[in-house]
Amino acid sequence: MQVVVADTFEEWRRAARQLLRSDTEPAEVLFRDSAGQRGLFDDGAQLEKTAQRSRRQEPRPAYRVPKEFLDLARKVSCHRDSDRWERLYRTLWRLTHGERRLLEVTTDDDVHRLLTMEKSVRRDAHKMKAFVRFRRVLAEGEEHFIAWHRPDHRIVRLTAPFFSRRFPDMFWSILTPGESVSWDKKALCYGPGVPASASPETDELEDLWRTYYGNIFNPARVNLATMTREMPVRHWATLPETDIIDDLLADAPRRVDEMVARQEGFATSAADFLPMELELRVLRAAARTCEGCHLHRAATQTVFGEGPPDAKIVLVGEQPGDQEDLAGRPFVGPAGDVLNDALSAVGIDREQVYLTNAVKHFKYEPRGKRRLHKRPDAREMSACKPWVEAELTLLQPNVLVCLGATAAQQLIGRDFRLTQQRGRAIVTQWCDNTIPTYHPSAVLRNPDPIRRERLMATLVADLRAAKTHLC
Numbered sequence: 241m242q243v244v245v246a247d248t249f250e251e252w253r254r255a256a257r258q259l260l261r262s263d264t265e266p267a268e269v270l271f272r273d274s275a276g277q278r279g280l281f282d283d284g285a286q287l288e289k290t291a292q293r294s295r296r297q298e299p300r301p302a303y304r305v306p307k308e309f310l311d312l313a314r315k316v317s318c319h320r321d322s323d324r325w326e327r328l329y330r331t332l333w334r335l336t337h338g339e340r341r342l343l344e345v346t347t348d349d350d351v352h353r354l355l356t357m358e359k360s361v362r363r364d365a366h367k368m369k370a371f372v373r374f375r376r377v378l379a380e381g382e383e384h385f386i387a388w389h390r391p392d393h394r395i396v397r398l399t400a401p402f403f404s405r406r407f408p409d410m411f412w413s414i415l416t417p418g419e420s421v422s423w424d425k426k427a428l429c430y431g432p433g434v435p436a437s438a439s440p441e442t443d444e445l446e447d448l449w450r451t452y453y454g455n456i457f458n459p460a461r462v463n464l465a466t467m468t469r470e471m472p473v474r475h476w477a478t479l480p481e482t483d484i485i486d487d488l489l490a491d492a493p494r495r496v497d498e499m500v501a502r503q504e505g506f507a508t509s510a511a512d513f514l515p516m517e518l519e520l521r522v523l524r525a526a527a528r529t530c531e532g533c534h535l536h537r538a539a540t541q542t543v544f545g546e547g548p549p550d551a552k553i554v555l556v557g558e559q560p561g562d563q564e565d566l567a568g569r570p571f572v573g574p575a576g577d578v579l580n581d582a583l584s585a586v587g588i589d590r591e592q593v594y595l596t597n598a599v600k601h602f603k604y605e606p607r608g609k610r611r612l613h614k615r616p617d618a619r620e621m622s623a624c625k626p627w628v629e630a631e632l633t634l635l636q637p638n639v640l641v642c643l644g645a646t647a648a649q650q651l652i653g654r655d656f657r658l659t660q661q662r663g664r665a666i667v668t669q670w671c672d673n674t675i676p677t678y679h680p681s682a683v684l685r686n687p688d689p690i691r692r693e694r695l696m697a698t699l700v701a702d703l704r705a706a707k708t709h710l711c
């Protein structure tokens with residue numbers, strides 16, 4: 241009987257490859273985690289000797305392993321169960337010894353167990369991505385963000401790349417009882433586990449986080465039934481927002497529906513990508529990696545808002561158009577030209593305006609070489625809403641102009657009707673002077689010159705009205 245010690249997927253993979261080469265059957269090998277006792281079969285030396293002996297005896301066939309299995313194995317390797325390595329090797333053996341379509345047999349005992357493990361790991365990884373909360377500490381004059389988390393499985397290496405993409409410009413560390421990871425803005429560095437008592441106690445960011453959370457909260461955290469399923473109680477102690485849950489219950493049901501629909505653990509909202517730091521440049525950087533809905537797949541890039549951080553007036557459009565998508569800036573295409581004309585007509589300097597959109601990725605339909613604008617649907621608007629909410633939380637404008645029905649419905653309410661409510665100042669949670677008007681593209685697209693002129697005059701009149709609230 242051979243004994244193999246493996247802690248990571250790479251270690252198991254290296255060992256499994258050598259065992260296959262030496263024709264070692266699953267019943268002849270025992271896998272173990274090191275549990276701090278490396279040395280049983282440490283560096284594969286014994287395996288290598290076995291493999292070399294075997295290679296000298298006769299050539300072995302080169303095995304082709306389905307990518308699907310490797311993806312599965314990579315996740316299963318993070319599972320806590322000690323039998324995972326043996327199951328993986330047994331399944332690998334069967335796949336390479338006549339059962340090539342084994343993974344399709346989901347009723348098979350090994351396959352079923354591996355799929356169950358993979359699902360459990362995936363859910364745990366999702367929870368870690370959603371529930372890790374960083375605390376700011378100063379180390380040698382340098383700002384560092386530290387989080388302590390207790391995952392069910394060994395998922396630190398699985399999730400660390402996600403955090404490096406999400407917080408590329410911060411020094412941060414995530415400590416767990418089994419393993420820790422740090423990011424120095426260049427590379428990930430793994431270290432030993434850390435007990436909860438070692439994590440920083442104080443945090444000036446917690447109040448800010450609570451306020452922020454009140455605006456962007458994830459409904460799974462406020463529906464008690466869903467919450468206990470999605471967020472095990474043991475994570476609560478590390479989440480500052482849990483003490484405001486009661487206040488948030490009132491708005492939960494609608495958003496819980498969305499959350500329940502994503503039980504498999506994939507992001508369905510920009511909320512999963514929001515940074516903890518409330519600053520426009522940090523928000524902008526985080527939005528670049530947003531995958532809160534499918535729109536990021538076809539678009540060129542995220543088009544975030546731009547303008548002075550102390551802007552008194554904010555204009556929110558629907559979504560970037562073709563040229564905005566290519567340039568990465570809002571309102572730089574033909575609709576932007578119409579807007580510029582309207583702003584000039586009322587004497588508002590575009591440089592003093594913060595311009596953004598309700599949805600940050602371009603939604604379109606390919607038509608030959610052209611990309612035709614498509615209106616975002618309710619789900620996409622809802623998914624993207626946390627970005628504009630975060631922008632408005634920071635900007636706190638005196639005047640908020642909603643350009644078009646999409647922006648108005650997102651910020652004023654779903655029942656908003658442009659034809660009935662346009663041009664009036666409405667009090668919203670974002671601004672006491674929220675003024676809905678036409679989107680410049682409505683002017684642009686209207687084929688009737690007389691109607692077009694009237695629409696432009698209305699847009700100008702509404703912006704003029706908005707300007708009166710600036711004083």
Ligand code: SF4
Binds near residue numbers: 509530533600601
């Ligand atoms: S449209 Fe919004 S929610 Fe969807 S991927 Fe883009 S930024 Fe994220």
